[in-house]
Amino acid sequence: MKRENFSEWFNQILEKAGILDIRYPVKGLYVWLPYGMKIRECVIKIIKEILENHGHEEVLFPLLIPEDFLRKESEHIRGFEEQVYWVTRGGSKELNVKLALRPTSETAIYPIVSLWIKSHKDLPLKIYQIVNVFRYETKHTRPLIRLREITTFKEAHTFHRTFEEAEAQVKEAIEIYKKFFDRIAIPYLINKRPDWDKFPGAIYTIAFDTIFPDGKSLQIATIHNLGQNFSKPFNIKYEKVDGNFEYVYQTCYGISDRVIASIIAIHGDDRGLILLPEISPYQIVIIPIIYKESRQKVLNKAWKIYNLLKEKYKIYIDLREDETPGSKFYYWEMKGIPIRIEIGPRDVDEGVVTIFRRDKMERIKVRDEDLENTLKDMMNDIYKNLRERAWKFLEENVVRIFRIEDIREGYINEISLCGKDSCGRYIEEKTGLRVLGEAIEKKEDGYCLVCKERTDKIYRVAKSY
RNA sequence: GGGGCCGUAGGGUAGCCUGGUGAUCCUGCCGGCUUGGGGUGCCGGUGACCCAGGUUCAAAUCCUGGCGGCCCCA
Numbered sequence: 001m002k003r004e005n006f007s008e009w010f011n012q013i014l015e016k017a018g019i020l021d022i023r024y025p026v027k028g029l030y031v032w033l034p035y036g037m038k039i040r041e042c043v044i045k046i047i048k049e050i051l052e053n054h055g056h057e058e059v060l061f062p063l064l065i066p067e068d069f070l071r072k073e074s075e076h077i078r079g080f081e082e083q084v085y086w087v088t089r090g091g092s093k094e095l096n097v098k099l100a101l102r103p104t105s106e107t108a109i110y111p112i113v114s115l116w117i118k119s120h121k122d123l124p125l126k127i128y129q130i131v132n133v134f135r136y137e138t139k140h141t142r143p144l145i146r147l148r149e150i151t152t153f154k155e156a157h158t159f160h161r162t163f164e165e166a167e168a169q170v171k172e173a174i175e176i177y178k179k180f181f182d183r184i185a186i187p188y189l190i191n192k193r194p195d196w197d198k199f200p201g202a203i204y205t206i207a208f209d210t211i212f213p214d215g216k217s218l219q220i221a222t223i224h225n226l227g228q229n230f231s232k233p234f235n236i237k238y239e240k241v242d243g244n245f246e247y248v249y250q251t252c253y254g255i256s257d258r259v260i261a262s263i264i265a266i267h268g269d270d271r272g273l274i275l276l277p278e279i280s281p282y283q284i285v286i287i288p289i290i291y292k293e294s295r296q297k298v299l300n301k302a303w304k305i306y307n308l309l310k311e312k313y314k315i316y317i318d319l320r321e322d323e324t325p326g327s328k329f330y331y332w333e334m335k336g337i338p339i340r341i342e343i344g345p346r347d348v349d350e351g352v353v354t355i356f357r358r359d360k361m362e363r364i365k366v367r368d369e370d371l372e373n374t375l376k377d378m379m380n381d382i383y384k385n386l387r388e389r390a391w392k393f394l395e396e397n398v399v400r401i402f403r404i405e406d407i408r409e410g411y412i413n414e415i416s417l418c419g420k421d422s423c424g425r426y427i428e429e430k431t432g433l434r435v436l437g438e439a440i441e442k443k444e445d446g447y448c449l450v451c452k453e454r455t456d457k458i459y460r461v462a463k464s465y
Numbered sequence: 466g467g468g469g470c471c472g473u474a475g476g477g478u479a480g481c482c483u484g485g486u487g488a489u490c491c492u493g494c495c496g497g498c499u500u501g502g503g504g505u506g507c508c509g510g511u512g513a514c515c516c517a518g519g520u521u522c523a524a525a526u527c528c529u530g531g532c533g534g535c536c537c538c539a
Contacts, residue, residue, distance in 0.1 A: 027534090329504085
């Protein structure tokens with residue numbers, strides 16, 4: 001199901017696992033359900049922790065942007081013009097200044113930051129916010145993947161004294177996102193986007209792409225070096241040590257709801273979600289197997305185990321007596337809970353518990369006294385297994401290609417290209433796929449597939465979302 | 466950007482072509498008994514034709530538009 005019909009599988013999981021209600025009657029907008037919110041919180045906690053550790057501070061700017069702010073940087077507005085929602089009225093009164101729902105927050109943030117930055121001592125400045133942004137998407141929308149309201153846009157904005165410092169920040173951002181995606185076991189390729197596909201207003205854009213079960217690539221993070229393109233129109237200047245003024249150099253980078261889409265799509269299977277211990281709302285669920293005669297002794301042991309583990313793990317005990325054990329098994333598997341502990345009369349008598357791990361669908365019996373150590377090892381092993389499995393899938397679907405006619409849909413194709421726009425465009429036209437960009441961590445001597453010039457650049461080409 | 470398909474209870478569906486019967490079946494949900502180590506079984510109940518116009522004696526069914534969903538091509 002996941003492999004044959006990914007779209008349908010994905011939408012069903014969202015509903016059955018209780019992540020989103022996709023029935024909201026406005027295109028591209030969806031409702032977050034309680035279980036989805038819990039996963040979302042776990043993910044947000046990780047990215048916050050990493051950003052804070054790298055010296056970023058959280059801020060919160062308004063949703064509405066006055067039209068003249070939005071229009072200050074000409075390339076930027078040209079890039080977003082067709083995607084902007086406008087607020088034009090307050091009640092029945094037409095507004096004198098139209099207000100845009102932020103499609104991204106550069107133009108909300110920069111005019112204000114220009115008031116904050118006075119001297120070189122104020123730099124570098126690294127801030128971030130986690131907000132919703134609105135984009136009037138015209139292509140077909142998909143839950144968590146192509147949204148008209150991105151509900152958790154985790155955007156960072158940094159301000160620096162020199163171009164070199166901004167360049168260093170781009171490298172730091174790459175490290176930050178590597179840490180983040182490694183932590184949630186999402187594999188990625190890092191690509192420098194071709195010029196025609198960079199962020200509007202940026203000097204260049206570096207993107208993290210992953211691969212979905214259907215072989216399409218998905219952009220999951222972007223990092224932009226803005227140079228002085230925004231600081232000039234927004235007049236963000238600082239006083240240098242020598243008393244002269246200079247415009248700051250900037251970067252910005254962001255991650256959207258697609259993180260959650262990736263977690264679901266890449267780790268999940270036909271039985272539902274498979275969550276890493278760190279992003280699972282519950283790491284362990286205890287299911288007592290209740291029979292009339294042995295009811296009390298089973299419950300006693302279940303509670304004993306619960307109390308033993310509750311300090312160390314996020315744990316839930318499923319005491320419903322109107323559901324059979326089998327139906328509970330299916331239920332928690334759909335929810336992706338990493339480890340299930342089954343406690344029935346046989347386990348009580350034998351002095352063991354039955355442990356089931358979701359990722360491998362394996363069930364073992366463990367002696368009571370070995371339980372804590374086994375769980376600890378198993379949690380680590382689940383992370384390791386999911387991460388290896390995900391990277392293996394990505395690597396298996398990256399192919400090195402030497403002839404244009406061999407470029408295949410359903411894979412990420414790596415080819416030699418010189419880097420000229422015309423050659424990249426030619427590939428896109430010829431194959432109908434997208435040039436994701438230049439592999440920044442990979443070089444190989446060869447000849448451009450289009451113009452035959454010598455090059456050591458590797459470009460990645462794929463069908464993308 | 467271009468083309469196609471679709472919208473029936475909470476979910477999945479039959480009926481639509483060829484207008485007319487009490488709108489089908491599965492699942493869920495509620496109540497009861499039963500069962501309980503992989504969706505227990507039986508009985509009873511609940512619940513739907515996307516919206517607005519039009520054609521017609523009569524519309525889930527035909528026509529137009531809106532909203533929403535899906536697929537293919539560039």
